[in-house]
Amino acid sequence: MTRRHDVKHYPGLGPLVALFFVYLYAPLAIVVIYSFNANRIVGVWTGFSLEWYASALNNRALMNALKTSLTVAGVATVVATTIALLAALAIIRGRNVRFRKLSETVVNLPLLLPEIVLAVASLIFFSLIGLQNGMMKLIIAHSAFCTPFAFLPIRARLQGMSLDFEEASADLYASRWTTFRRVTLPLIFPGVFSGAMLAFLISMDDFITSNLLSTGGTTTLPVYIFSLIRSGTSPELNAIGTLLIVASLILATVALAVAARGARNND
Amino acid sequence: MSDSALHNPPLDRPHRPRPWHNLPFWGLLPTWVLMGFALLVPVVIVAAVSVATRGTHGGFTWDFNLASYRQILFNEGWTGEMEFTPQYLMIIARTFVLAGATTLICLIFAVPVAYFIARQTAGTKAVLIYLVTLPFWVSMILRVYAWMIILGRGGPLPRFLESFGLPPGTSFMFNDFATLTAMVYTYMPLMVLPVFASIEKLDVTLIEAAHDLYANRWTTVRKVILPLTAPGIVSGAILVFVPSLGAVLEPTLMGGGKQMMMGSLIQLQFGGGRNWPFGAAIAMTLMCFVVIFLIFTAHRAARKGDVA
Numbered sequence: 348m349t350r351r352h353d354v355k356h357y358p359g360l361g362p363l364v365a366l367f368f369v370y371l372y373a374p375l376a377i378v379v380i381y382s383f384n385a386n387r388i389v390g391v392w393t394g395f396s397l398e399w400y401a402s403a404l405n406n407r408a409l410m411n412a413l414k415t416s417l418t419v420a421g422v423a424t425v426v427a428t429t430i431a432l433l434a435a436l437a438i439i440r441g442r443n444v445r446f447r448k449l450s451e452t453v454v455n456l457p458l459l460l461p462e463i464v465l466a467v468a469s470l471i472f473f474s475l476i477g478l479q480n481g482m483m484k485l486i487i488a489h490s491a492f493c494t495p496f497a498f499l500p501i502r503a504r505l506q507g508m509s510l511d512f513e514e515a516s517a518d519l520y521a522s523r524w525t526t527f528r529r530v531t532l533p534l535i536f537p538g539v540f541s542g543a544m545l546a547f548l549i550s551m552d553d554f555i556t557s558n559l560l561s562t563g564g565t566t567t568l569p570v571y572i573f574s575l576i577r578s579g580t581s582p583e584l585n586a587i588g589t590l591l592i593v594a595s596l597i598l599a600t601v602a603l604a605v606a607a608r609g610a611r612n613n614d
Numbered sequence: 615m616s617d618s619a620l621h622n623p624p625l626d627r628p629h630r631p632r633p634w635h636n637l638p639f640w641g642l643l644p645t646w647v648l649m650g651f652a653l654l655v656p657v658v659i660v661a662a663v664s665v666a667t668r669g670t671h672g673g674f675t676w677d678f679n680l681a682s683y684r685q686i687l688f689n690e691g692w693t694g695e696m697e698f699t700p701q702y703l704m705i706i707a708r709t710f711v712l713a714g715a716t717t718l719i720c721l722i723f724a725v726p727v728a729y730f731i732a733r734q735t736a737g738t739k740a741v742l743i744y745l746v747t748l749p750f751w752v753s754m755i756l757r758v759y760a761w762m763i764i765l766g767r768g769g770p771l772p773r774f775l776e777s778f779g780l781p782p783g784t785s786f787m788f789n790d791f792a793t794l795t796a797m798v799y800t801y802m803p804l805m806v807l808p809v810f811a812s813i814e815k816l817d818v819t820l821i822e823a824a825h826d827l828y829a830n831r832w833t834t835v836r837k838v839i840l841p842l843t844a845p846g847i848v849s850g851a852i853l854v855f856v857p858s859l860g861a862v863l864e865p866t867l868m869g870g871g872k873q874m875m876m877g878s879l880i881q882l883q884f885g886g887g888r889n890w891p892f893g894a895a896i897a898m899t900l901m902c903f904v905v906i907f908l909i910f911t912a913h914r915a916a917r918k919g920d921v922a
Contacts, residue, residue, distance in 0.1 A: 357726070357831055364730045367723060371749050374760035374799065377770060381763065430644045437641025444638040453649050460657075461860025461904055463877045464897045468656030470884060471663055471894070491652035494645070552753045555862050555877075559884055569755045576759055576867060585763075588756045599751035603744060 375592055382585035399586035409587060412571035419482065419557075419567060420550035423489035424497075428543040430490070431497035436531075439505040455499075457492040465492065466556040473560070481565035488560060489550045496549050497542035500606060504538025537605050544602030548595060657901075664894035674890050682895035702879070706899070709875040712790060712865075713858035716797040720805035720854050721847065728810035728846075729839070743810065750803040758863050761796045762787065765868075788870035796864040804853040812846025813839070845915070852911055856904055876900045 385396035403409060434454050438447055457465060469488045478484055512534065516526040532539075554569040561570050568591070575584050667677040686706075689699040731742045749757065763769050765786040772784045786792060816839065824834040840847070862877035869875070874882070876896055883893025 357729075360726055360730050364727050367727050368745060370799075371746070371802070374757065374764060375749060375752060377763055378756065378760050426648075430648055433641040434645040437638045441638035441641060444642075446642075447638075450642050450645065453654070454645055456649060456653060459856070459904075459908060461856065461877065461900055463860050463862050463880050464657070464660070464901045465653060467880060467884060467893060467897045468660045469652060471890065472656035472659055475659065487648075487652050491648055494648065548751050552751075552755075554755050555881075559881065569753055572753075572755050572759070576755070576762065584759070588759060591756060592752050595752045596748060599748055600744075603747065607740065 378585050378588045382589040384582055399582040402583050403586040412566050412568045415565050416551055416568040419485045419489055420547050422486050423493050423550045424543050424547040426490040427493035427546045428497045431494050431542060432501055432539060435498055435501040435505050439502060455495045458495045462555045466559045470559045481562040484560045485557060485565060488556050493546035493550050497546040500542040501535060501538040504535045508534055541602045541606035544598060548598060660894045660897055663891055664898045666891050668889055668891050682891040685892055705874050705879050706876060709859060712794055713855055715794055716801060716858045717851050717855045719798045720802050724805040724809045728806050728813050731810055732813040746803050746806050754800055755863060757800050758796045758867050761799060762867060765792055790873055792868040793864050793873060796868045797858055797861055801854045801858060805850040808850040809846045812843040816842050848911060859904060860900060
């Protein structure tokens with residue numbers, strides 16, 4: 348049967364898909380290309396230059412914002428992943444769980460409601476209880492909305508896992524803690540790892556919540572970038588953008604690769 | 615029988631330690647504490663603030679008042695008479711139109727792309743899905759910013775069209791189309807992935823059967839492919855439509871100050887605008903729309919499930 352007569356072949360699909368991938372990557376490529384532009388005006392190309400990378404790396408406000416973002420994302424990732432791991436264990440492995448469905452909905456709630464509503468809610472709540480520490484506010488809010496992103500891969504991993512290994516371990520008189528540490532945790536590690544990576548990326552990426560909660564001393568990276576965009580596009584902004592694009596592509600690749608390897612081993 | 619019994623067959627040998635019998639309580643306690651503190655209680659407080667009274671210097675006082683909801687529809691004139699003002703209704707309408715258009719455009723592109731990817735060999739499929747997912751992990755603000763460069767004055771798109779006679783110095787920024795462009799771009803992967811998942815499960819022999827019965831390609835798409843991939847399309851539509859309703863960055867950066875959506879209007883009330891009760895009222899309205907939409911789709915899915 349020739350391709351022309353193959354009923355599953357739809358004409359024009361190949362070029363359309365090719366165009367689709369150009370559409371996905373061209374905007375990112377444009378930020379990268381313009382970051383090497385020597386000219387101060389973004390749209391006017393005068394020559395290749397690394398000067399904007401030097402100025403980005405010497406930008407103290409940028410480095411402070413990066414430090415704030417990394418601190419918040421680091422702590423939020425640990426908190427969110429721990430809470431998500433406990434919740435997934437309880438929901439999948441626990442017996443006679445009361446409110447199982449409700450609890451699962453609550454874990455996933457940050458995915459269901461618009462982020463701006465949650466951001467406003469945190470802002471009002473923190474101001475009512477008089478929480479002043481900007482870092483603390485960011486960490487609590489970020490931990491909450493990162494939890495479902497850590498929860499979903501861990502849950503998927505736990506659900507696909509047979510109980511045999513854990514039962515074998517218990518038959519050999521391993522204590523519960525030993526079984527968890529030596530059997531369960533290594534088996535679900537790919538899920539925990541990709542969950543943690545996703546939580547980290549989501550926290551680093553967040554703008555809406557951070558923008559409402561951040562105060563003078565605690566500006567996160569996306570909030571800082573927003574203020575740069577507001578003051579007009581600049582080649583330095585493109586250099587910062589390129590560094591971030593490269594960093595997130597590498598992190599996401601590692602997270603997805605670990606998740607894919609875990610899924611294969613699971614089969 | 616409950617599903618917990620299915621996951622954990624009863625272990626009756628007495629010597630074996632029962633694994634984590636108090637796990638459900640201690641495992642879920644941190645979740646409830648965190649979500650309660652960061653989310654559940656605060657949302658209830660937002661509901662309370664939306665019916666509070668605006669303070670004179672920003673902030674609010676706890677006096678029951680529906681003025682914030684009234685403000686969505688009416689403007690109080692100098693003499694205290696209520697005058698209907700459509701400005702906020704316009705913003706709500708724009709929010710729905712843009713979110714709906716985003717969902718529709720994402721769907722139109724996602725179905726053929728997902729269909730193409732699903733028909734590749736396992737290796738190619740994995741690579742293509744990876745390539746669809748990847749841009750999603752780049753910071754949203756950078757993905758929107760990229761479009762500011764492309765559409766802005768002196769950017770690649772105006773430049774390109776200027777060589778075809780467009781007046782120089784044209785900018786495509788600060789209108790609803792710019793907002794829509796950025797929204798479609800930022801939410802596209804959320805549509806492709808679920809649609810792909812359901813097309814992949816589609817039985818190819820059904821498509822061949824349709825052709826054997828003399829259906830042409832278009833009829834096959836309409837009568838076989840689309841109905842059978844409906845679950846993926848519905849979940850993709852939810853994943854795109856819900857965050858689109860709450861979009862903040864796209865209207866703020868691409869739409870400019872005038873072309874607001876509900877998300878950017880809320881943000882304004884807690885920033886420069888400083889009208890917390892009004893911001894809370896808009897936030898509650900937005901949340902109600904989302905919850906109604908989610909309940910509606912869940913209900914429909916449940917009813918479809920009963921019939922099948």
